[in-house]
Amino acid sequence: KQEVTQIPAALSVPEGENLVLNCSFTDSAIYNLQWFRQDPGKGLTSLLLIQSSQREQTSGRLNASLDKSSGRSTLYIAASQPGDSATYLCAVKIGQAGTALIFGKGTTLSVSS
Amino acid sequence: DVKVTQSSRYLVKRTGEKVFLECVQDMDHENMFWYRQDPGLGLRLIYFSYDVKMKEKGDIPEGYSVSREKKERFSLILESASTNQTSMYLCASSFSVGDRSYEQYFGPGTRLTVT
Numbered sequence: 001k002q003e004v005t006q007i008p009a010a011l012s013v014p015e016g017e018n019l020v021l022n023c024s025f026t027d028s029a030i031y032n033l034q035w036f037r038q039d040p041g042k043g044l045t046s047l048l049l050i051q052s053s054q055r056e057q058t059s060g061r062l063n064a065s066l067d068k069s070s071g072r073s074t075l076y077i078a079a080s081q082p083g084d085s086a087t088y089l090c091a092v093k094i095g096q097a098g099t100a101l102i103f104g105k106g107t108t109l110s111v112s113s
Numbered sequence: 114d115v116k117v118t119q120s121s122r123y124l125v126k127r128t129g130e131k132v133f134l135e136c137v138q139d140m141d142h143e144n145m146f147w148y149r150q151d152p153g154l155g156l157r158l159i160y161f162s163y164d165v166k167m168k169e170k171g172d173i174p175e176g177y178s179v180s181r182e183k184k185e186r187f188s189l190i191l192e193s194a195s196t197n198q199t200s201m202y203l204c205a206s207s208f209s210v211g212d213r214s215y216e217q218y219f220g221p222g223t224r225l226t227v228t
Contacts, residue, residue, distance in 0.1 A: 031213075032214060041224070043203055043221040045219070046219075091217075093214055101158075103156040105153075105154075
């Protein structure tokens, strides 16, 4: 059964620091991997989607990488800002078309000014 | 922009009531999903639908049913609400072509409290 793990569960950094969030999954047979951001009490906002054939995706200060063979993905955040404070979730898709995502439990990031 | 809306942000119901949670998406997505999110347990899939009138059970379907009569609308029904169904409920939708799937987009969530 596919399991998704995110370590650490919480992270505190000063403003301006570059940081990496980690996501690992137990079965490399995935279709894609998606990173989300969740603010307290809110829904999920999609940040980046990496298809299984891709190695990385970039959006602004965010860069996500995927290494299927080792079952790992990283989300790199450059020049962190207090507005980046949120919980970051990664999720993998293990089936075609309409199948759902399997989520990690998230890393809660706090960026202090 | 894709928009997924949910009928209520907050809902308080009594034990034994029948509860309807509505989700609407405006991007003609085939796939729609209902998750619940609980502290320490993360997001868990309740049901999903890949077409009108089609549905599949997720990991925790007990106590729930769903309805998808129109492509844009996916309803989650709690037949007889219980206190252990107090949770944050999140709806999502996505588009797929063949075996290639694209991003899942989430609604703002419904915080349901059953007393």
